[in-house]
Amino acid sequence: MVKVQVPLTRHLALAMVLVFLFSLVAVPLHVVSAQEDEGLRVKADMLIKIANKSRERVEAVFETVATIPDEAKSEYEAGVSALGEAERLRDDGEYQQASEKAVEAMRHFKEAFVIINKVSPEKPEKAEVEAEKAMGLKVAISRAEAFKEKIEALADRAEEQGYDVSEVRTKLIEAETRLEAASKALEGGDVDLSARELAKARGLIGEAMGELHKITVKLSSERAEKFVERAEQKLSIVRKKIIEIADRLPPQARVAVLKALEEAESSLQKAKSHIKAGRISLAVSDLAKHKAGEGKIFKVLKEEQGEAADILEEIAEIRTETRSLNRKIRVLEVMGADVSRVNDILNEVTGLVSVASTRFEEGNLEDAKAAIDKAERLVEDAEEILEQVREETFPKVKERMGEVSSKLEERISKVQKKLEKLKARGLTTAHAHVPSKASEYLKKAEKFAEEGNPKAAKRMLDETERLLETAEEALEASEERIAEVREMLTETKELFSDVEGKVERLRGMGVDVSAIEELLARAGELIDSAEAAYSSEVYSEAEENLRSAIILLKEAEGEAEIIEESEELGERAKIEERLAEVREELNELEVEIEELKRKGIDVSGVEETMVRAMEYVSVAEEAYNVQEYSIAEENLESAAALLERAEEEVEVLEEAEELREEVQALREKAAALSSRAEEVEGAVGSVVKTAVERAGVFLEIAERHVKRAQPRKPNQA
Structure with a gap:
């Protein structure tokens, strides 16, 4: 008996082919379509994310210059418009168009960045920049307060006409709180905190106006x-x-x-x-x-x-x-x-x-005139009766208003006492305006009642109560100043951690960061002192130490960013090299796939993998163009992994084709032996025939497995 031995590696290869082909057959068309949509969505999300980062970069540069060129403004606004359209298209499921719009937005932001860098004068000293920003913020806060007051006046007039403006007032009250916080931060020298609070206040004022x-x-x-x-x-x-x-x-x-x-x-x-x-x-x-x-x-x-x-x-x-x-x-x-x-x-x-x-x-x-005359007399009677009813009703309403006002005045007094207690301890609060504002609302409520507008009066009372509730909750939960210092301490620690992380990355790259480490050490000592002062309830000292620490941390962060920019060139070259390698792998695989297709082998699964890899390469190229190197590297790694998988799939398909050819050759050889055995008589011929028949059985089994593993041709699909 003749045994035909097949290497174990080929058994494994055959099994891999079977599993791979069965998985292809098992995937419905709608799933493939969904996968394609998902790929486009991921690409669109990634590009929109990159475009948003580009926008933030341009906005950061705009904040550092006194005068922004009109061309840069135009490019920035065009970029914002394109980015908004990209997000809308993405939300509507138009992923391809969303990607194109995101790329368009990136180009506009890049152009704005280039223009502003060309015309920007030499950077002034840091102290000058801070002073200029502080002056600008002071003016901006005053303008925001004036605008808020205009909206309040409009809300008053609207309420007199029967409009419900409670939501508008809520937003304006919160905006006033933010503006006070912005002013206090500016007085304390914290320009960044003041800018953040002003931005929040502006947003609330805008929302109030929209409402x-x-x-x-x-x-x-x-x-x-x-x-x-x-x-x-x-x-x-x-x-x-x-x-x-x-x-x-x-x-x-x-x-x-x-x-x-x-x-x-x-x-x-x-x-x-x-x-x-x-x-x-x-x-x-x-x-x-x-x-x-x-x-x-x-x-x-x-x-x-x-x-x-x-x-x-x-x-x-x-x-x-x-x-x-x-x-x-x-x-x-x-x-x-x-x-x-x-x-x-x-x-x-x-x-x-x-x-x-x-x-x-x-x-x-004549009859029409008579009816009209009678109706006019009745209208006069109705007006007189209404005036009498109003005169009888108003004192009762005023009495009820007085009772409600009295209770609210008691609450205003309590809030005022709490605020004075905080002030005596050297603390300030973002709710210092509440008593005067609540009293103002009470007067307006009384005025509306006197004018016979009870709805407006009730709404003003509701606003007064809501205003007091907000202040009471804030004061009872925690003293606002303590909360501010605690938040400042947390933010400073986070900033310290962020800068420390940047320094650690630079150190890992072999960069000398001793100067930055010295700044970090001094900032760390100040943060420790601030924590000790906070624990001892010496909040002013804690705040002073934190402000000094923030200045040092900002300086350290600036130096780290300068070093990172110089290291960026090396990272750019590395990405360029990796892009070239991935493109070369793509080209080589395309040649191999074309050869398989020429042989009639179904390579649709490999092609799908290639398409996904090319999408990652496309995103990587876009990220590279806008200098988002970490995103580019991440996408190139994903593309490389897919290309490796595609290469394995190609090898499996080639191995399956070789096995099919080998089975065919053995079958032809068995046929030849069988033919010769017919010519030989006696025991030898019988033995040969038996051997050939048994070999044929093994070949049929082998051929069956190969046929199962053999990829389908296009006309069989």
Whole structure:
């Protein structure tokens, strides 16, 4: 019996081929598609992240120069716009377009960076820079405070008109807290902290302005819609009357009144369209034109048919007065007044106006005039009764307001005492403005109540209470100054750790960092002293030591960054070399894949791996172009790992092809032996035939395994 031995390595290779091919067959098309989408999403996320870092770098440079060139501003703004579009496209699932926009943003930021570096004068001394920044911050804080006060004034006026501006006030109160913190930090010499607090305050003021704009636009839109609805009703009545009497008017008057009617209707329709689109200012303009057109109609009608025109105007005036009275009724109802008599009268007025309109349309001007006269008398009665009800109700409301105000004044007094206690200990607090602000809100609440605006009064009381609650919680939880020093201590330690990490990296690169280490040692001693002072509750000393430590740490950080920049050139060369190596590996693999495809071998799985590798290379190149070398290196490592996997897959496919060819050769050899055995007689021929038959069985088994491992050709896929 002849034994055909197959090396163990080939068994293993065959098994690997089988597993690999079965895994390919088992992956549905939609999964492959999802993997492709995921790859594009990862690429887009990475590029957007790089673009954001580029933006931050440009912004940091902008902060160091007194005058920013217009070209640099334009490039920066174009970059911000492209980056925003990239994020929007990424969120919408358009990953490829998002990547392209992110790259566009990087180019704009890079151009801005180049422009500003070309025109920037020689850097001034650090003390000069700090002094200039401090002066700029002082002006910026004053401007922010002025802007905040303007928004507060707008909020006051809006509240008087019935707007709910509680959210606006909350943001403005927090903004005031931040502005006070910015001013205190500046007084203490901490320019960076002051800038951060100012930035937060500006953000809150901007949010408050946006919130106020949204509220006013919404309510303006609602009011405009109601006005249009009433104007349409009124114009409908006027139109019917004009159609009835048009034939009786002189030709010139008829043309004039019909033209005025057309203008009024056209303006009203335009106003409706503008309101739907949110263009309130344009809607108001068209409503004014409508009013002018309506005035022309009445003017012509008065000239030709004076009594009819007067009745039309009186009907419109009574409806306007009725709406005004209804608003006053709602206010008094909120105050708890009994307004049932006035409601009954207004219901009767509404009925009389309806009768007058009907009689007017029928041409019975006498009855229409009688109904209008009676309605006018009832409106006068309703106004007198409402004034009496208001005079009776107001003292009760004022009494309730007094009770609430008294309780709030007690709370204001308690907060004031706590603040004075802190001040006596040499501490300051970000809530020092609370008592005066709360008292101001109380006065506004009383003013609204006196003016008969209970809703606005209640909202001001709610604002006062919320303001006090915020201050009370802050004071009860911890003394604000202590919290500030504790936070400053934590931040200084974090800064120390960050700088220490940079120094450690530079030391690992073989760089002499002894000068920076000396600065770190001095900063460390100051931090230790600050911790000891904090534990002893000597907070002013702790703060002073921390400020000195921060100055040293900033200096150390600056020197470390200068060294890092000089080391960057070496890192750039290393990335260039690695990029070249990966590209060369890509080219070699592409040649091998083409050879396999020429033989009819299915290489789709390898090609997919190659595509993913090329995506990583693409991201690495983009990162390299914007000097994000760590990201470039990370992506090149990922690409190299995928290329190594692709190379292994190619080797497996080549091994499978060799096995297939070897099985085919053995089968041909067995066929030849079988043919020769037919020619030999006797025992020898029989032995040969038996051996060939048994060899054939083994070959069939081997061929079956090879066929299973053999990659499918494109026409079999």
